[in-house]
Amino acid sequence: MRTLKKSLPHVILLGYLLVILFPFLFVLFSSVKKDNNAIALNPFGIPKEFVFNNYVEAWVNAKISTYFFNSLYISVLSSVVSILLASMFAFAITRMRQGKWNTILFSLVLVGMLIPNNALMLPIYNIVRKLGILNTHWALIIPYIANAIPFTIIILAAFMRSLPSEIEEAAVMDGLNAPGIFARIIVPLTVPAMVTVFIVNFLGNWNEFLLANYFLSNDELRTLPVGMVQFRDQYQMNYAQMSAGIVYSVLPVVVIYAILQEKIIEGVTAGSVKG
């Protein structure tokens, strides 16, 4: 009875774990099966013979490499620029003495956090069209940079505010001007917070679907999530190959997660408080 009581939580939790992990295993096993028929005959288990051809086919048919690098460079570039612009803004409003402007600007950014950004999609579509960048990567990069700015400012401003003010006093004595203080003193000290916001922004951009789906129509420009949906629509009948495609798109995230899980969990849950 005692052992039952002790192991019951584990039984329930392992059941939940199975619910989370089994879909991934199902896809992984299916990806090395010959065809739909082989999946139908043996849906749950490891295949009798491993067929790796699906991976070769999916790589070519799904243009994984194109989509992967599109996603990678759009996500990295947007996240880095967001952090650069937001850290300048955060430095100005937390470390430079401009009286009431600091408070006004910060409150304005806080308002931005309350806006449900999906509902802004149509006006953003219109802006992007007017700028003449629809159907180029800029149509994603600029909105992604802008979208991350309020959250990035709030996290970085909170961090910069906690740095002691003696730091700049010493720097001013040494003759540094404001940009110098920002670049040589504040930025290096803020790196830990920047890593956290980078992870959140990067994952958000990497996974973004709506803008990427509607703002680009040229196949060569697509990002991974949109490319995968299109691949699914084209090769819907071939589930083995589709599974290989899913593995390609899930694997990088799983690997990064395995290495950086603590930092990712910390960052993403901090990001959620924005609501």
Next chain:
Amino acid sequence: MNKALRNPVVFTLFVVPALILFLMFFIYPIFSSIYYSFTSWNGVSATVKYTGFSNYTKAFGDERFWISVKNNGWFILFSVFIQVPLIVIFSLLIANVKKLKGLYKTAVFMPSIMSTAVIGILWGFIYEPNIGLFNKLLSLVGINPVYWLSDERFAMLSILITNAWQWTGFYIVMVLAAILSIPGELDEAAAIDGATRFQRATRITLPLIVPIISVVIMLSIAGAMKAADIVIVMTKGGPAGSTEVMATYMIKYAITNFKYGYGNAIAVLIFAFTLVVTVLYQVLIARRTERVEY
């Protein structure tokens, strides 16, 4: 001595780039949405015709719009009444086990960092009528294939299950962090007084995590009102529009059918509904639950 830090030119140069983007992509769109919601603009023509409230009356008269509102409502109800209890139970369980705590936490969190589009594709395969995991499991107990995503009775439920599968772990980790930050002495004192594990979980821990549960509910409501990509990927709003949500309804009209003015009216309604639901929740429920200090 702080002259360097009082330089208004540098201040302006540092603030302006982020500020321009912010005004352009957050503030301007709100006013633009409100403005175009009173027009019949198609998104491209040179002339914009003012049509008063006709877009709004049209939306309120459209049965499909109300189906989409109802489906957002299902998202909220499913989150609050099914996901939240599960989140609380699982976080309490994980907090109370000694072994494998890290493994549980890492594994349950994983789906939430993945792309909703890819999760939608993965679950589309699981729901596949002939070779998908669900029907294969059901066939073991002799149940005939169910057309999960193409049967109106099951399509919405299938989407809700997938959504819950992706996000439950995320909230578990949030609640778990709150539980683990409660000072251990409270639990120890109760244990010395002879409280069982179950009593300690329900009488000590649970009341202390009410604020974070409230945050989880608020985030779920916000998430439910934003839901769109999972629907687009899994059912495209079908079968027969039965899984449409407000955001997909908006996109369908504005981008696919060039009814830009009408789409903006829907965007404004999404804002308004989100505001109403949030305020209702705050006034009716959140205010009544007393805050516990420790």
